[in-house]
Amino acid sequence: MKKVALLIVIALVAALALGRWMASDSGYVLVIRDDFSLDTTLGFVVLAALLAVVAIVVLTLLGNAAWNVLEPVRATRRWKKAVAARRLRSGLLQLVDGEQEKAERLLVAAGEDGDWPLLAWLLAAEAAQEQENVEASQRYLENASSDRRGQLVAGLMKARFALDDGYPEQARQELKVLADLAPRNKRILRTYAEVLESQKDWPALCALMPRLKRAFGEGKESRRERRAWLALLQETARKPGFNDADSRREELRKLWKDVPVHLKNDPAMVARYTGFLAQLGGGKGALNLVREQLTQQWDDRLPPVLEAIDDMSPDDLLQVLEGWLAERPGNAAVLITAGRVALKARLWGKAQGFFEAAANSSQSATALAELSRLYQALGDTSKAQKAFERRLQQLDGELPALPMPEKSL
Known part of the structure; x- marks a missing residue:
């Protein structure tokens, strides 16, 4: 806007200077060609030249507009886009009304010819999924993911459809790829965490917790983090493949080193860890940790740990x-x-x-x-x-x- 105003000011100053120059001396122009001669002032010649330039510009713009309207290829393309836009609107309304088959036909046509193919393919996938046509739904989502902007949303819909169809492992694989592509996408991270929790894959969920906390804040994911670590402690203490208590106990101690510092002061966490440690023959270490925790903060969940100590x-x-x-x-x-x-x-x-x-x-x-x-x-x-x-x-x-x-x- 400032540049336009500056150009206008410059043009006015130039016009004023030219007008004053022409007023002081209008000049004289004589053009002779064979028997033709033109005798006029310099000001008239300048004015005629300006008018000619303006006329050429206006005629060029009008001619270009007329060509765009009348040119067959562009007219056909505009007509197709207008039809596709109507199909997209109609397909959306049909989908809302529960007419999935009609909606799918309209949305597929809109995706092939319209200005909004991404939206059309996503809605078509939804319509196909409602009809339990998994093959068509996946094909439409592939079309949507071919658009750079549609890769994340199409992948998220694939994961949701896989969960709806009872294939959590397929959803997990899709979400893992998406989480790596968009490490700060809250919806992807939340869905990924829910899938991991439903599968009880506590190591993977605990590894994901730092990213979840960065995305949602410390407080919002604290309960999930606590559940995951408590479950992981229990899983480690009862992990199959260890035939002796010493191996289980050492594995448990290694895991405790990885537990976040703030959770190491949680009474429930300490009670769970020391209870398993005592059951696996680490009674002295369990007692020392219980004593240390109770010195800082008393909690009635900790004294019962002593019931499990058999090596003292x-x-x-x-x-x-x-x-x-x-x-x-x-x-x-x-x-x-x-x-x-x-x-x-x-x-x-x-x-x-x-x-x-x-x-x-x-x-x-x-x-x-x-x-x-x-x-x-x-x-x-x-x-x-x-x-x-x-x-x-x-x-x-x-x-x-x-x-x-x-x-x-």
């Missing part, structure tokens, strides 16, 4: 648990764990005391069940029955109110 003396574990009870008297999680460890040490009286304290402090169903089982084993059936009845009463309060048969007299 139960008496030593009881000392640790009694130390925690001194700091948190009446804590049901610690009391139940202490009772179970006392059973391992064959300290029946201590175990009974811990279970009774847990049952009295929190009416824990677990504590009542353990207490009933212990009483029964000790031969005190009366107390075992009472503990069992207390547990039933507790469960009864959680049951919905429903009609019950009346007692017969």
